Amino acid sequence: MSAPRTVVRHAPGKLFVAGEYAVVDPGNPAILVAVDRYITVTATATDPGPGAPAVVISTDLGPQAVPWRLHGDRLVPSGAQDPRLRGALAHVVSAIETVGRLLTERGLSLPTLSVSVSSRLHDNGKKYGLGSSGAVTVATVAAVAALGGLELTAGERYRLALIATARLDPKGSGGDLAASTWGGWIAYRAPDRAFVLDLERRLGVDRTLRAPWPGHEVRPLPAPKNLTLQVGWTGEPVSTASLVSDLHRRSWRGSASHRRFVETSRDFVGAAAAALESGDDEDLLHQIRRARAELARLDDEVGLGIFTTKLNRLCDAAEQAGGAAKPSGAGGGDCGIALLDAGAQRDISEVGQRWAAAGVLPLSVRPALEGIEE
Incomplete structure (x- = not known):
């Protein structure tokens, strides 16, 4: 052929x-x-x-x-x-x-x-x-x-x-x-x-x-059972490669703080995967909050600029609605994600309004069930 x-x-x-x-x-x-x-x-x-x-x-x-x-x-x-x-x-x-x-x-x-x-x-x-x-x-x-x-x-x-x-x-x-x-x-x-x-x-x-x-x-992994993924764009593009390279150049790598970060990350990622597999939405939210806290600790210690004012407001708005949120990827701008109760449409709408008031654009995106397509 x-x-x-x-x-x-x-x-x-x-x-x-x-x-x-x-x-x-x-x-x-x-x-x-x-x-x-x-x-x-x-x-x-x-x-x-x-x-x-x-x-x-x-x-x-x-x-x-x-x-x-x-x-x-x-x-x-x-x-x-x-x-x-x-x-x-x-x-x-x-x-x-x-x-x-x-x-x-x-x-x-x-x-x-x-x-x-x-x-x-x-x-x-x-x-x-x-x-x-x-x-x-x-x-x-x-x-x-x-x-x-x-x-x-x-x-x-x-x-x-x-x-x-x-x-x-x-x-x-x-x-x-x-x-x-x-x-x-x-x-x-x-x-x-x-x-x-x-x-x-x-x-x-x-x-x-x-x-x-x-x-x-x-x-x-299965999708969350009763949670919806919401995405906000800060309008501040950032180079992931630049932030990762900056971290690699610092003496933080190999330190006790670095080892703690890696161990903690392994723990909450493993627990989040288990929560997805078991359909435990509450534990998944807890692990996402842990992930945000550990990124914030890294940011405080190393000063990379992972969290911006807009990303903090994005996360806080989701937390106030009972959800969990964090920067997605290297941070410093780009997108943040939130997991919210899929049945709480009023809360979802209010989070979107708070994002918009903070200068964060809610993106109309959903999980793509398939990868590369013809």
């Missing part, structure tokens, strides 16, 4: 429910949920005529298509480009390169292609903090692999996306990739990205996909 000429893939965004910061260390657990805001990647085979670029990438974040040529297994920009746009395309480029190496190892070749990206994870170029980098990487891997004639499992798509992302920033946990790949509520443990990259350099992409990744785990 011939390979398709055009492939379209949609990948959902994500939110961290619990376990931020600790999850960047291999083997530490976190809980994430995929959300129904999507990035769409369309890959189309193009004419490989003389002088044609190997890849042309266009995105709704920039006004022009960007051509690239192949230099070995790397994509090199053709001609002058806006450096900001090139940075925005880094994850797309790395995903294409990684799939290209796998195709070569399997005796195939990367077709000349155009890749078009459109996103509902931004607002006029400002990101919501819903995992746009992870979603675009997963969607690009899935679309380009299918266009090249590869049939991949969900686990292989995730692993390709992890390799592509780790080549850009090995400190990222990959939790966003897992949420975008599998969808729903998941428990996640990150692999050792340095180990994975070393394996890929020594053995190649294909053998790395099939090798054991110690410490890594993804398992589905």
